[in-house]
Amino acid sequence: MFKFHQVKHIFEILDKMRCLRKRFTVSFLGVLVIFLLFMNLYIEDSYVLEGDKQLVRETSIHQLNPERYVHTFKYLSNFSGTINVTYRYLAVMPFQRKRFLTIGLSSVRRKKGNYLLETIKSIFEQSSYEELKEISVVVHLADFNSSWREVMVQDITQKFAHHIIAGRLMVIHAPEEYYPLNGLKRNYNDPEDRVRFRSKQNVDYAFLLNFCANISDYYVMLEDDVRCSKNFLTAIKKVITSLQGTYWVTLEFSKLGYIGKLYHSHDLPRLAHFLLMFYQEMPCDWLLTHFRGLLAQKNVIRFKPSLFQHMGYYSSYKGTENKLKDDDFEEELIDLPDNPPASLYTNMSVFENYDASKAYSSVDGYFWGKPPSTGDVFVVVFENPVIIKKIKVSTGTEDRQNDILHHGALDVGGYIRYFKQNRQCITYIRLGEFKNGNFEVSDVNQKIPFDVHCMRIHVTKTQKEWLIIRSISIWTS
Numbered sequence: 001m002f003k004f005h006q007v008k009h010i011f012e013i014l015d016k017m018r019c020l021r022k023r024f025t026v027s028f029l030g031v032l033v034i035f036l037l038f039m040n041l042y043i044e045d046s047y048v049l050e051g052d053k054q055l056v057r058e059t060s061i062h063q064l065n066p067e068r069y070v071h072t073f074k075y076l077s078n079f080s081g082t083i084n085v086t087y088r089y090l091a092v093m094p095f096q097r098k099r100f101l102t103i104g105l106s107s108v109r110r111k112k113g114n115y116l117l118e119t120i121k122s123i124f125e126q127s128s129y130e131e132l133k134e135i136s137v138v139v140h141l142a143d144f145n146s147s148w149r150e151v152m153v154q155d156i157t158q159k160f161a162h163h164i165i166a167g168r169l170m171v172i173h174a175p176e177e178y179y180p181l182n183g184l185k186r187n188y189n190d191p192e193d194r195v196r197f198r199s200k201q202n203v204d205y206a207f208l209l210n211f212c213a214n215i216s217d218y219y220v221m222l223e224d225d226v227r228c229s230k231n232f233l234t235a236i237k238k239v240i241t242s243l244q245g246t247y248w249v250t251l252e253f254s255k256l257g258y259i260g261k262l263y264h265s266h267d268l269p270r271l272a273h274f275l276l277m278f279y280q281e282m283p284c285d286w287l288l289t290h291f292r293g294l295l296a297q298k299n300v301i302r303f304k305p306s307l308f309q310h311m312g313y314y315s316s317y318k319g320t321e322n323k324l325k326d327d328d329f330e331e332e333l334i335d336l337p338d339n340p341p342a343s344l345y346t347n348m349s350v351f352e353n354y355d356a357s358k359a360y361s362s363v364d365g366y367f368w369g370k371p372p373s374t375g376d377v378f379v380v381v382f383e384n385p386v387i388i389k390k391i392k393v394s395t396g397t398e399d400r401q402n403d404i405l406h407h408g409a410l411d412v413g414g415y416i417r418y419f420k421q422n423r424q425c426i427t428y429i430r431l432g433e434f435k436n437g438n439f440e441v442s443d444v445n446q447k448i449p450f451d452v453h454c455m456r457i458h459v460t461k462t463q464k465e466w467l468i469i470r471s472i473s474i475w476t477s
Helices: 004-023 028-044 116-125 146-159 161-165 192-211 232-242 265-277 284-294
Strands: 088-091 099-107 135-141 169-173 216-222 226-228 261-264 308-310 342-346 367-369 377-386 388-395 408-413 416-419 422-425 428-433 438-442 452-459 467-476
Touching (some): 116 135, 146 169, 161 169, 192 265
Parallel strands (some): 135 169
Antiparallel strands (some): 088 169, 216 261, 377 452, 388 438
């Protein structure tokens, strides 16, 4: 049975939501744009209109007990459920189906500059029509100033009405009463306003992650002042495919802060709870590093070139200058390899943790072995036979230019047999020799009469130098 103060609390929340709706107005032009786009979508993109047509989702009936907050979250392994918080839906069409990738943005009012609209624009403009079908964008307007939120919602709905109607864009807000921001710790000699800013930011992201937990298979975290590479979704898909069979918690597509951090969606509830548990201890990017380590991913897995670039000039904290740029960013990604799923092995002596898989992955890293001898091999065995158009292998690095394959050849095999539970090709055809440590061949499918099961790098002469295989790139038809 409800107590009187509980009932009163519920009615206060409902009254706040009712007042917010009364205060929020959209210009006649904005309504007209949405109406016309909706009718256009009905004619041309009928897939959007399948199922429920309601404009606003039902708000969650679950609420967070303000007195409990996060101090009851004791064990990370138990953080599998969502956090009980009621969201306000500011611009919504229900997502019709689970998608491949959710892009999460959290935004607050800045003293100088506002980059949120440009960030959303970049996400959509840099995606093809087919890619747009596989992404959803969730914007958490996390500022407590309702007037600012109303202006931002009006701007977003007028500029991106088509994407809202198509179910690709949702704007939400987590109310202030759910934020535990009183009596914060003063860590690292930070001033009080800095501590409040970074603590609130952790909670902002926690509530955003919590909301996005079941929308898609994967989730990428962005800031609200970011520019995207062309076809970034396709690049992300290729990286995930190349890492099949590899355990990972976080993939990084930018080296800056919390830009471009990719997660499995099933890890989002745990990450949300983790941020809430330590929200006042340290900045978010530090916590993300600890989370990765606690789930047993020791090393950073970062993709190059970076897919996301910081474009803001003024920070969201006090409007201070922030000129950070990712020098590995490329806006136009040219001819990314496919690298189909495969197993890799070598009989060369591997140095430390520079194992064979790092040469084949699209992420930052390479294979490094001790001086190879005549007859040593580095073999790629594909999970399924593939039709290959092009192969490119690079050895050595800029700072170790002599650690190349001085004498070697590249072969492909088409017939598999099992030897002691390992799959191996029994016959190979030679495609060519390495020159100055590199190998590249095109039109492979026109040179060989079979689908390829294996690819082999074969050392043809002993060398005294160590060997770095920097990258193996394969393009399929």
